[in-house]
Amino acid sequence: MKKRPTILDVADKAGVSKSTVSLVLQNSPSVRQSTREDVNRAISDLGYVYNRSAAGLRGASSGLIGLIINDLRNPFFTEFAASAQMEFARKGYSTVIANTDEDPGNQAQVIGTMIEHGVSAFVISPAYGGGDNAFDRIEHAGIPTMQVLRQVDNRTGLFPFATHNYAAGGEMATHHLIDLGCRKIAFVGGLKDRPITNERMSGYRTVMTALGYSATTFHGRPSRAFGREMALTIASEHPEIEAAICFSDLVALGMLSGFAEAGVKVGEDFRLVGFDDIEESSLVYPRLSSIRCDTELFGQSAAQAMLTWIVDDIRPPDVKHHDVNLIERQSSVGPDHE
Amino acid sequence: MKKRPTILDVADKAGVSKSTVSLVLQNSPSVRQSTREDVNRAISDLGYVYNRSAAGLRGASSGLIGLIINDLRNPFFTEFAASAQMEFARKGYSTVIANTDEDPGNQAQVIGTMIEHGVSAFVISPAYGGGDNAFDRIEHAGIPTMQVLRQVDNRTGLFPFATHNYAAGGEMATHHLIDLGCRKIAFVGGLKDRPITNERMSGYRTVMTALGYSATTFHGRPSRAFGREMALTIASEHPEIEAAICFSDLVALGMLSGFAEAGVKVGEDFRLVGFDDIEESSLVYPRLSSIRCDTELFGQSAAQAMLTWIVDDIRPPDVKHHDVNLIERQSSVGPDHE
DNA sequence: GAAAAAAGTACCCTTTAGACT
DNA sequence: CAGTCTAAAGGGTACTTTTTT
Numbered sequence: 153m154k155k156r157p158t159i160l161d162v163a164d165k166a167g168v169s170k171s172t173v174s175l176v177l178q179n180s181p182s183v184r185q186s187t188r189e190d191v192n193r194a195i196s197d198l199g200y201v202y203n204r205s206a207a208g209l210r211g212a213s214s215g216l217i218g219l220i221i222n223d224l225r226n227p228f229f230t231e232f233a234a235s236a237q238m239e240f241a242r243k244g245y246s247t248v249i250a251n252t253d254e255d256p257g258n259q260a261q262v263i264g265t266m267i268e269h270g271v272s273a274f275v276i277s278p279a280y281g282g283g284d285n286a287f288d289r290i291e292h293a294g295i296p297t298m299q300v301l302r303q304v305d306n307r308t309g310l311f312p313f314a315t316h317n318y319a320a321g322g323e324m325a326t327h328h329l330i331d332l333g334c335r336k337i338a339f340v341g342g343l344k345d346r347p348i349t350n351e352r353m354s355g356y357r358t359v360m361t362a363l364g365y366s367a368t369t370f371h372g373r374p375s376r377a378f379g380r381e382m383a384l385t386i387a388s389e390h391p392e393i394e395a396a397i398c399f400s401d402l403v404a405l406g407m408l409s410g411f412a413e414a415g416v417k418v419g420e421d422f423r424l425v426g427f428d429d430i431e432e433s434s435l436v437y438p439r440l441s442s443i444r445c446d447t448e449l450f451g452q453s454a455a456q457a458m459l460t461w462i463v464d465d466i467r468p469p470d471v472k473h474h475d476v477n478l479i480e481r482q483s484s485v486g487p488d489h490e
Numbered sequence: 491m492k493k494r495p496t497i498l499d500v501a502d503k504a505g506v507s508k509s510t511v512s513l514v515l516q517n518s519p520s521v522r523q524s525t526r527e528d529v530n531r532a533i534s535d536l537g538y539v540y541n542r543s544a545a546g547l548r549g550a551s552s553g554l555i556g557l558i559i560n561d562l563r564n565p566f567f568t569e570f571a572a573s574a575q576m577e578f579a580r581k582g583y584s585t586v587i588a589n590t591d592e593d594p595g596n597q598a599q600v601i602g603t604m605i606e607h608g609v610s611a612f613v614i615s616p617a618y619g620g621g622d623n624a625f626d627r628i629e630h631a632g633i634p635t636m637q638v639l640r641q642v643d644n645r646t647g648l649f650p651f652a653t654h655n656y657a658a659g660g661e662m663a664t665h666h667l668i669d670l671g672c673r674k675i676a677f678v679g680g681l682k683d684r685p686i687t688n689e690r691m692s693g694y695r696t697v698m699t700a701l702g703y704s705a706t707t708f709h710g711r712p713s714r715a716f717g718r719e720m721a722l723t724i725a726s727e728h729p730e731i732e733a734a735i736c737f738s739d740l741v742a743l744g745m746l747s748g749f750a751e752a753g754v755k756v757g758e759d760f761r762l763v764g765f766d767d768i769e770e771s772s773l774v775y776p777r778l779s780s781i782r783c784d785t786e787l788f789g790q791s792a793a794q795a796m797l798t799w800i801v802d803d804i805r806p807p808d809v810k811h812h813d814v815n816l817i818e819r820q821s822s823v824g825p826d827h828e
Numbered sequence: 829g830a831a832a833a834a835a836g837t838a839c840c841c842t843t844t845a846g847a848c849t
Numbered sequence: 850c851a852g853t854c855t856a857a858a859g860g861g862t863a864c865t866t867t868t869t870t
């Protein structure tokens with residue numbers, strides 16, 4: 153296998169020096185048009201490909217973004233990751249990805265390796281636990297880093313945080329269910345005492361308390377399995393409950409199939425609102441009402457914010473809450489709803 | 491921001507030459523234990539981090555694997571990608587990922603960028619169309635590359651192909667439905683004339699033809715939306731059809747909600763088998779029978795095959811079909827099934 | 829004097845001042 | 850001044866040479 157050509161080969165072929173070739177590669181204005189053409193011809197004749205490692209060594213940015221996700225298999229995070237990656241690609245950046253599977257050990261390991269690769273930035277939806285040493289290493293390496301969707305390190309001056317405005321979403325959903333006549337409303341899913349759980353629950357809590365209704369919560373893993381289980385439990389042991397707001401669509405979809413199994417008609421006997429509005433939610437039956445966090449847009453915005461940080465040196469705000477809105481569908485409004 | 495220390499700084503601090511530091515970093519046996527300790531102490535004192543770009547420049551592998559996926563948001567591919575990525579990470583390799591969204595243009599672009607980054611290997615679930623130029627560029631760059639889940643370039647000697655044994659799965663599912671007494675069985679989903687569609691359909695075709703039953707196919711995008719639509723169509727216009735095998739679980743899940751909407755009891759009035767056995771399929775109601783392609787295991791195996799290729803220089807076989815098996819659940823066997 | 833350990837030194841490919849025409 | 854070129858730098862690797870045992 154013959155080794156690939158370098159700018160030196162290109163320079164020879166084009167009859168110029170390698171500096172000139174380098175200038176052409178960078179679209180420098182200070183090179184004559186005819187020379188540029190000679191060089192470009194040589195480049196395509198030789199099938200030359202740019203070597204970013206060598207460039208990175210000399211100071212240029214590596215063009216690599218580290219994207220670290222706590223649970224890549226969860227469609228909510230998949231959507232975010234895919235969207236951010238594509239936005240980076242559009243701007244010529246490559247994305248090094250890692251799924252940590254909620255394991256701080258994995259997280260620390262991949263962060264270390266990515267630093268070795270010289271990533272220009274990190275976008276992290278972090279795993280909980282494991283202390284701040286991973287973030288400390290990033291700080292030490294001086295790499296621009298955003299926390300997204302989960303805030304684990306509270307130095308937001310150092311690691312800006314971007315997420316959805318969950319509290320507002322919870323309030324909207326609660327008002328919606330109350331407007332439909334529900335009084336006994338539960339909140340289902342989300343591990344106890346997790347910041348994200350508290351945040352997603354806060355709107356519900358606020359409204360229920362303000363109106364003097366009692367709040368009931370069923371904590372648990374934000375999974376389909378837990379949702380299904382809780383639907384069966386509620387159907388058999390808490391028949392007085394009229395409605396639920398779920399920690400995530402995954403939980404709500406689990407409840408949907410649990411209720412189907414138990415013979416409870418969702419949208420009539422029980423009203424349900426999810427959280428995230430993943431694609432699937434508009435396609436199940438009954439269609440799931442959900443607090444829509446436009447994750448595709450969010451992923452794009454996060455990627456853009458990071459790019460303006462590393463390209464134009466404009467930091468994102470310490471904390472940014474993206475708007476959410478409530479999508480009313482059959483699972484709360486009833487089966488006649490379109 | 492102070493620049494990060496280099497092996498030269500480490501060498502100074504430890505009182506050795508940089509060659510020795512390099513040897514320590516590579517765990518070379520030809521360095522005295524005491525020296526090794528001195529060097530390692532210097533490394534942690536200085537907070538030195540290895541610079542892989544510089545290493546890669548001199549010839550060592552970059553430790554970067556390019557993972558290119560046609561539709562990362564599809565849980566089937568997400569599962570594969572996450573699993574392969576984690577296996578690579580376990581062995582110290584970082585994964586550069588790109589979602590091409592079925593666009594050969596995107597695909598060509600990200601392949602180009604990844605070659606510039608000097609990826610050591612490619613694992614590609616390719617987009618259809620767009621000719622072979624992307625693969626030609628890879629060939630020219632001489633980078634070991636596997637096609638997975640979809641074969642687009644037929645030079646499998648150059649680009650080995652690994653996938654599931656879909657044909658066998660289709661046969662199993664068809665026999666299963668016939669054993670349950672069905673005769674009018676349809677195949678639903680999958681774009682016409684796509685190799686993957688033909689492969690997933692082939693087992694069904696083979697068995698139906700062999701037994702003298704007629705085969706009916708409804709082609710379309712492998713999405714929930716299409717599944718839902720077809721369920722409604724079948725319920726209203728083809729009531730004679732007793733069962734269906736779906737191109738993917740996504741389609742089957744769409745049909746499930748379509749039938750729920752139409753009031754058809756799946757597992758009794760209509761028997762349904764999906765393809766892929768994604769996590770969700772075991773959690774919906776009725777639980778979905780599916781041809782299980784153990785994608786997590788497949789992702790691991792593919793990653794391992796690639797690693798033995800680039801590390802031990804042992805090529806994977808040109809074509810490899812991984813075993814699949816049929817998971818019987820309520821949607822085909824009936825609601826009494828566990 | 830041979831083997832082991834450490835040091836010396838090209839070289840990898842590109843960028844970027846600064847020199848040159 | 851415009852356009853090119855020269856040469857050093859950047860962080861490692863690996864072959865060669867020297868110094869220790």
